[in-house]
Amino acid sequence: MNPDQIPKSYDAGAAEERWYQFWEEKQFFVARAESTAPPFCIVMPPPNITGSLHMGHALTNTLQDIVVRWKRMQGFNTLWVPGTDHAGIGTQNVIEQQLAREKIHRRDLGREKFEQRVWEWKEKAEKTIHHQLRKLGYSCDWTRVAFTMEPRMSLAVREVFVRLYEEGLIYRGEYMVNWCPRCTTAISDLEAQHHAEQGQLYYLRYPLLDSDASVSVATTRPETMLGDTAVAVHPDDERYRDLIGRKVVLPLLHREIPIIADVFVQKEFGTGAVKVTPAHDPNDYQLGVRHHLPQIQVIDETGRMTQHAGPYAGLSREQARRKVLEDLRQQGLIVNEEVHQLSVPRCQRCNTVVESLVSTQWFVKIAPLAKPAIEAVESADLRFIPSNYEKVYFEWMRNIHDWCISRQLWWGHRIPAWYCDACGRMLVLRTDPERCPQCGNLKLQQDPDVLDTWFSSGLWPFSTLGWPKKSRDLEVFYPNSVMMTGFDIIFFWVARMIMMGIHFMHDVPFRTVFLNGLVRNQEKQKMSKSKGNAVDPLEIIEQYGTDAVRFTLAAMTGAGSDIVFSTDRMIGYRAFANKIWNAARFLLINLPENAAPASRAEIQGLVAQRSFSTVNRWILHRLNVIVSKVNEDLEKFRFDESSNALYHFFWHELCDWYLELSKPVLGSKSGEDYNQTVKTMIYSLDISLRALHPFMPFITEDLWQRLPHQGQSVAIAAYPVADSNLENPEADQEMNQLIDFVTAVRSVRSENNLDPGRRFPLEVIASGDGLDLLARYKPAIVALAKLTEIRVVDNFQEDGGRLRGFSSQGEFSLILETAINASAEMERLKKEMAKLRKEAERGAKKLANHDFLRKAPQEVIDSAKIRQVELAGKLEKVSAELRRLEGR
RNA sequence: GGGCGCUUAGCUCAGUUGGUCAGAGCGCCUGCCUUACAAGCAGGAGGUCCGCGGUUCGAGCCCGCGAGCGCCCACCA
Numbered sequence: 018m019n020p021d022q023i024p025k026s027y028d029a030g031a032a033e034e035r036w037y038q039f040w041e042e043k044q045f046f047v048a049r050a051e052s053t054a055p056p057f058c059i060v061m062p063p064p065n066i067t068g069s070l071h072m073g074h075a076l077t078n079t080l081q082d083i084v085v086r087w088k089r090m091q092g093f094n095t096l097w098v099p100g101t102d103h104a105g106i107g108t109q110n111v112i113e114q115q116l117a118r119e120k121i122h123r124r125d126l127g128r129e130k131f132e133q134r135v136w137e138w139k140e141k142a143e144k145t146i147h148h149q150l151r152k153l154g155y156s157c158d159w160t161r162v163a164f165t166m167e168p169r170m171s172l173a174v175r176e177v178f179v180r181l182y183e184e185g186l187i188y189r190g191e192y193m194v195n196w197c198p199r200c201t202t203a204i205s206d207l208e209a210q211h212h213a214e215q216g217q218l219y220y221l222r223y224p225l226l227d228s229d230a231s232v233s234v235a236t237t238r239p240e241t242m243l244g245d246t247a248v249a250v251h252p253d254d255e256r257y258r259d260l261i262g263r264k265v266v267l268p269l270l271h272r273e274i275p276i277i278a279d280v281f282v283q284k285e286f287g288t289g290a291v292k293v294t295p296a297h298d299p300n301d302y303q304l305g306v307r308h309h310l311p312q313i314q315v316i317d318e319t320g321r322m323t324q325h326a327g328p329y330a331g332l333s334r335e336q337a338r339r340k341v342l343e344d345l346r347q348q349g350l351i352v353n354e355e356v357h358q359l360s361v362p363r364c365q366r367c368n369t370v371v372e373s374l375v376s377t378q379w380f381v382k383i384a385p386l387a388k389p390a391i392e393a394v395e396s397a398d399l400r401f402i403p404s405n406y407e408k409v410y411f412e413w414m415r416n417i418h419d420w421c422i423s424r425q426l427w428w429g430h431r432i433p434a435w436y437c438d439a440c441g442r443m444l445v446l447r448t449d450p451e452r453c454p455q456c457g458n459l460k461l462q463q464d465p466d467v468l469d470t471w472f473s474s475g476l477w478p479f480s481t482l483g484w485p486k487k488s489r490d491l492e493v494f495y496p497n498s499v500m501m502t503g504f505d506i507i508f509f510w511v512a513r514m515i516m517m518g519i520h521f522m523h524d525v526p527f528r529t530v531f532l533n534g535l536v537r538n539q540e541k542q543k544m545s546k547s548k549g550n551a552v553d554p555l556e557i558i559e560q561y562g563t564d565a566v567r568f569t570l571a572a573m574t575g576a577g578s579d580i581v582f583s584t585d586r587m588i589g590y591r592a593f594a595n596k597i598w599n600a601a602r603f604l605l606i607n608l609p610e611n612a613a614p615a616s617r618a619e620i621q622g623l624v625a626q627r628s629f630s631t632v633n634r635w636i637l638h639r640l641n642v643i644v645s646k647v648n649e650d651l652e653k654f655r656f657d658e659s660s661n662a663l664y665h666f667f668w669h670e671l672c673d674w675y676l677e678l679s680k681p682v683l684g685s686k687s688g689e690d691y692n693q694t695v696k697t698m699i700y701s702l703d704i705s706l707r708a709l710h711p712f713m714p715f716i717t718e719d720l721w722q723r724l725p726h727q728g729q730s731v732a733i734a735a736y737p738v739a740d741s742n743l744e745n746p747e748a749d750q751e752m753n754q755l756i757d758f759v760t761a762v763r764s765v766r767s768e769n770n771l772d773p774g775r776r777f778p779l780e781v782i783a784s785g786d787g788l789d790l791l792a793r794y795k796p797a798i799v800a801l802a803k804l805t806e807i808r809v810v811d812n813f814q815e816d817g818g819r820l821r822g823f824s825s826q827g828e829f830s831l832i833l834e835t836a837i838n839a840s841a842e843m844e845r846l847k848k849e850m851a852k853l854r855k856e857a858e859r860g861a862k863k864l865a866n867h868d869f870l871r872k873a874p875q876e877v878i879d880s881a882k883i884r885q886v887e888l889a890g891k892l893e894k895v896s897a898e899l900r901r902l903e904g905r
Numbered sequence: 906g907g908g909c910g911c912u913u914a915g916c917u918c919a920g921u922u923g924g925u926c927a928g929a930g931c932g933c934c935u936g937c938c939u940u941a942c943a944a945g946c947a948g949g950a951g952g953u954c955c956g957c958g959g960u961u962c963g964a965g966c967c968c969g970c971g972a973g974c975g976c977c978c979a980c981c982a
Contacts, residue, residue, distance in 0.1 A: 026944070193980090211979075218982080236982060249982095283981070291982050299980040360979080373980085405909065409977070412908065416978085504977090535976090543976095572930085575919070578910095579976095583917060585931045592944040603941030657919070661929070676941080760948090766936095767948035773937045803939080803947095868962035877924050877963090884925070 029562025198320030235287030429467030783827030
């Protein structure tokens, strides 16, 4: 091929464009439930409704795509379940988040405008996401599934809700819940995020009834005192023993409240007496229930003070706090204030301080669901990778609280419960009822609440496959093979999928959970939009190309560690893409007209021929070692190991040595070795590209299509399997000796700053293996070490223009025309000697140790001895050369 | 308050069962535009493996203590 026909450097954008076109034409990634191939199914967390794709998504999605492509190439029947549950996987949260950001409330919009708004976001988001995923090199058609998901999901949600209700695992009741006054909805424990904040601890004085004495209580939330219905002390507390059963007068409101005793109170904290606000504190709520205290709600669902707050009614929580403090201070009822570190719960969506309120909500009794989910992980039915997340999982699951699933929001799956206006009966049903079965009343009101966004998400692994119907998909693809996601949603989503999956499908939802780390920026901070330090993956892709970005993400995904986003790495792997491009270019340029593809059978045939060169045998050997390593590593989700192995092989073995060694052969243009080498080279590149394909889909597909390849395949063909017939340790050893020798000569040249382009003659003293090596690879060594000729001699002539060097294969002497810089060379040799001596001393000490000789395994001792002999030989040669230089 | 994790070259990190494991990439230094590639080629310098003890013939690796950093969970005013 004419070199001008293929560009000199890799243009990522152009290759991507070619690929998109190709991809549009052939819809080749379609799962087939009917297939008899082994199934491989992966559930995918879809990007959210705002359509923003952050680096974390890019990471998870890239790793998923790598695994899916790899499995697909291996012949698995891959189903990649993508798409969106319009109410699930955080969608609800994102809507409220967005509204909070714009500082509007859904009530301001009204139902109609609100829904319109959401659909607008959704539509826009879907387009954006589609575009983004294509850019990322996604091999699944996201949109096709997205639009078919919703009805299935609703059906599944109802079925699950009704069944859990009938089993007594869902109940409705009045309890204290976390409440967000901005979103005006109940939220689950998980959604209330605790932050350490600096606050004040106020000591308030409550006067005793009919006495001049008083009791001091400590609080961080003075405004809640308006709702106090008791003061509690520890029953064993000497200080307060006499006061139990007496009453205090609540300041400001002048309400008489009792002093009660409860072991919950800690004698050591504050004053040892605590104010009790059953309507606004979870602990006080429990206390109130135990002691039958009245609940007085002084804060309403929007965070304002109720009429029970008397003169403070109508104020916001914050205003009320200031006013209460002011009034108390005026009346001399604040005894003390101190700075206090406290943990403040805030709403995950809008960061508003969460209020504790008593209200009627729906709950899932979670412990019975958690038990088998714990057992599944204990028995390794389901594994976490990295496994230390199992501890985190256990910790949470064993201390799990009932899950509040109702939300007073407008977006989500409606709770399938109806209330009869006439008789008050509650119905929980799969289908909308027409009349009350008890009294026949036609007026039934559906519960206005919707379900927690994670409720429907928890059904993902089976609802997407057609459940509750008995679908073929379900049969084939459940349990899914693997769940890949960031660890931040392990409780929100993963744990719930496991519980729901086991409960309804009687089997785990997936066998493996792979959790990737967080993406951090160069300052090691968590990348987040709110911090403004997020990097847009699309911009990065624009800059470096998808292949480089994907490869970087894979290469940096170690076992369970976070990723520090690094532009340097990106640049490095962009260079790698260019290297791949140019290696292929080299082959294409040197290929004879009408070169045929190299089949596996043909290669097997070549290997059987005696004339087949060791160099060719070697690269086939290495290729197979690498392929099996990559396969093993990907099986263990070691993306870093597999990508690095490929990188090193392609660049430093295939390009640096194989292609270089083959250049002289290609130059000959004909003959047996030529034909064999061309075949081997096509084959090596073919296999390398396939092995790289999951990581770098665009460039590999593009180049593979240009190379002679088998059949009319629509896409890069099957993933290579390791072929043990092609492995050849002898060839490997021989090549290592060659590489050793050439490197030794180059090292001497370079150390003495010889022009890399200049050629010099070389004399060598060698015997045995070394002699054999020289005989076989003379032309290769001459080419690679830039020599004019190699002469085998018995001893070297002594003159000023010689540089001596050593390799395991023999001693050599480079003949220069001019005198060498003897002092510099001596310096180098001295350094070398010091290093060798140090190692030899260490070894000698080891071998002199009787305990070592007695207790260490024989092979360890043997290798230490062999090493010692090698060192002695080397030392001898270096010191001889040093003496020679000194002697002149 | 509990739990988990991290500390290895200037930077970012590998190092799987304790014995050629002191490594990679980037950066740096030296010499080169050698006809696939300067997004390149060849060579090189760099480390008390956080500190202190212990186990062991032998310790980045196992154990204990300490220092620094990070994360998650938690209804104690």
